Amino acid sequence: MNTIADQVLVATLHGRKVVGGIAEGEALVTDAHISGWGGIDSRTGTIVEMRHPLRGQSFAGKVLVFPGAKGSSGWSNAFHLTRSMGVAPAAMLFNEMTTKIALGAVVTRAPALTDFDQDPLAVIRTGDWVRVDADAGTVEVIRRAEPPPGAG
Amino acid sequence: MKLNDDERAMADGRDGPAVQRAMNLLMRYGEALGAERLVDTNNVCGTVSATTPFMRDFALQKGGMDAVFSEFNLDSDDVVEIPPAKTFTSHLQLGFDPDNAELMGISDEVVKFYRKGEGYIAGHGIQLMNTCTPYQVGNIPTRGEHCAWMESSAVVYCNSVLGARTNTEGRESTGAASLTGKIPYWGYHVPQNRLGTHLIELDVEVTSTSDWGLLGYFIGEQVQDRVPVVRGLTAVPNLPRLKHFGAAAASSGGVEMYHLVGTTPEALTVEQAFGGNRVLETLHYGEAERRRAYEQLNHTADDHDVDYVMLGCPHYTIEQIWEAARLLQGRKVHANSALWIFTPRAIKALADRNGYTRIIEDAGGVLLTDSCSAMSRAAPKGTKVVALDSAKQAHYLPAILGIQAWYGSTAECIDAACTGRWSGRYA
Numbered sequence: 031m032n033t034i035a036d037q038v039l040v041a042t043l044h045g046r047k048v049v050g051g052i053a054e055g056e057a058l059v060t061d062a063h064i065s066g067w068g069g070i071d072s073r074t075g076t077i078v079e080m081r082h083p084l085r086g087q088s089f090a091g092k093v094l095v096f097p098g099a100k101g102s103s104g105w106s107n108a109f110h111l112t113r114s115m116g117v118a119p120a121a122m123l124f125n126e127m128t129t130k131i132a133l134g135a136v137v138t139r140a141p142a143l144t145d146f147d148q149d150p151l152a153v154i155r156t157g158d159w160v161r162v163d164a165d166a167g168t169v170e171v172i173r174r175a176e177p178p179p180g181a182g
Numbered sequence: 183m184k185l186n187d188d189e190r191a192m193a194d195g196r197d198g199p200a201v202q203r204a205m206n207l208l209m210r211y212g213e214a215l216g217a218e219r220l221v222d223t224n225n226v227c228g229t230v231s232a233t234t235p236f237m238r239d240f241a242l243q244k245g246g247m248d249a250v251f252s253e254f255n256l257d258s259d260d261v262v263e264i265p266p267a268k269t270f271t272s273h274l275q276l277g278f279d280p281d282n283a284e285l286m287g288i289s290d291e292v293v294k295f296y297r298k299g300e301g302y303i304a305g306h307g308i309q310l311m312n313t314c315t316p317y318q319v320g321n322i323p324t325r326g327e328h329c330a331w332m333e334s335s336a337v338v339y340c341n342s343v344l345g346a347r348t349n350t351e352g353r354e355s356t357g358a359a360s361l362t363g364k365i366p367y368w369g370y371h372v373p374q375n376r377l378g379t380h381l382i383e384l385d386v387e388v389t390s391t392s393d394w395g396l397l398g399y400f401i402g403e404q405v406q407d408r409v410p411v412v413r414g415l416t417a418v419p420n421l422p423r424l425k426h427f428g429a430a431a432a433s434s435g436g437v438e439m440y441h442l443v444g445t446t447p448e449a450l451t452v453e454q455a456f457g458g459n460r461v462l463e464t465l466h467y468g469e470a471e472r473r474r475a476y477e478q479l480n481h482t483a484d485d486h487d488v489d490y491v492m493l494g495c496p497h498y499t500i501e502q503i504w505e506a507a508r509l510l511q512g513r514k515v516h517a518n519s520a521l522w523i524f525t526p527r528a529i530k531a532l533a534d535r536n537g538y539t540r541i542i543e544d545a546g547g548v549l550l551t552d553s554c555s556a557m558s559r560a561a562p563k564g565t566k567v568v569a570l571d572s573a574k575q576a577h578y579l580p581a582i583l584g585i586q587a588w589y590g591s592t593a594e595c596i597d598a599a600c601t602g603r604w605s606g607r608y609a
Contacts, residue, residue: 046216068556079581100406100407103332103351104353105352106352106354106355107254114240128350128407129355129369130352132214133355136207136210136214137207137257
């Protein structure tokens with residue numbers, strides 16, 4: 031069983047607020063851009079784009095860490111619908127600012143940050159626990175401690 | 183973000199709750215972008231329609247089209263009464279052609295709801311162009327004009343060919359812009375962001391419409407969402423070629439702005455196209471690159487029996503309908519195949535008068551409006567293999583419908599429709 035002592039704060043990132051608010055959740059990290067319309071299923075929050083590394087995985091309730099948006103101008107609407115369906119990400123952390131992602135993040139209403147002091151794609155791993163305080167501009171990355179050598 | 187007195191008054195509620203909600207969204211959006219201010223626009227292209235079952239149910243449960251507009255066009259927390267558009271606003275393509283709903287597999291109930299919505303849209307002063315190519319049917323922005331457009335193929339045409347200024351907007355930002363005449367001053371509204379980043383040298387001639395699709399597909403993949411500058415054209419491309427080129431580059435990459443040296447308005451010379459920018463990379467487009475783009479566009483296809491031919495992505499021009507009609511005259515669409523051609527309503531009216539619709543219908547084809555197979559997810563029943571003359575449609579349709587797609591020229595596609603077989607080849 032995990033105890034607090036097993037959890038280690040491995041990094042704190044600082045970024046610029048895109049959408050304010052505080053949230054935490056498990057990280058879902060991809061180094062591939064995400065398409066909205068035609069790339070996600072808004073009813074389930076699942077990535078459906080052919081050949082996308084996260085194809086078949088849902089971002090519902092997770093902290094989505096990705097380089098940025100691509101594809102159709104229906105991006106914001108596709109993410110807006112995830113909020114309507116209750117399957118929006120808990121927070122969004124990304125590197126490349128575009129109109130698609132800015133509007134998409136705003137209407138998804140999930141806390142969002144960009145312009146980081148460290149690359150979140152390099153620092154955060156899928157499965158990490160991530161605390162996002164977009165108002166303060168901070169992201170805390172918490173990871174289960176590696177067992178000591180010989181343990182287990 | 184800095185607001186002027188007029189913007190502040192709208193944000194404070196002077197013009198009613200809907201305009202106040204619209205300003206609130208524009209401020210949140212502008213701050214998210216890091217924009218410092220808004221800019222005036224009197225040219226908006228967006229979508230208001232509710233053609234999916236989810237949207238229809240949302241409207242029925244929450245208070246009609248005002249509820250749809252409040253939530254999905256303004257991101258408002260409450261349902262507010264929506265006043266008529268303040269700015270010139272054009273409606274883009276949508277989920278089906280109401281005049282061919284049965285053919286597209288749409289129920290009467292959805293059509294009835296759509297017809298009501300159409301009355302709402304027109305009643306709010308939004309132009310029912312219902313096309314991805316508003317620049318074909320009366321909305322041709324002036325060079326330098328600030329616009330707020332959705333639809334990636336229209337955005338790239340607006341910026342690059344017309345020299346007007348728009349980012350790729352979304353449903354909510356165009357809704358807010360239509361009620362306020364404002365959009366964040368950011369991205370392609372700012373002159374220095376419109377300058378070239380990559381130089382593309384043409385080592386082969388690019389002449390036919392099909393050629394332009396291949397070039398666009400190559401460039402988009404190479405430069406993603408940067409600004410390519412193409413040098414070495416031997417002939418001036420017309421509207422259908424640039425319509426196809428931009429749509430292809432916006433699909434494989436995300437190009438929203440390009441320059442063709444000597445042709446497009448902000449690139450009379452290479453120096454003008456790049457301004458003070460350093461050339462990040464110089465790429466050559468030769469025989470190998472051309473062949474690779476062709477092979478990528480045809481990679482999903484291996485079955486030569488063609489069930490379906492779709493033309494009109496982006497929506498066909500009258501010249502393209504004329505060409506299709508000439509290619510079809512005296513021939514019949516094969517019993518095992520189907521031919522659907524998509525165009526704006528206004529151009530269909532012209533095709534009707536010119537007699538082209540009759541020629542297409544006599545051959546067994548259908549001329550449709552308002553939509554396309556990618557938008558509607560509709561194709562003739564049982565379609566397994568489609569033939570397309572659009573790189574954009576060939577990029578999207580296999581994923582959307584789970585079918586194979588052949589890409590080639592219009593003549594090859596018409597041949598496929600009339601023989602039921604794909605015999606196109608790399609030329």
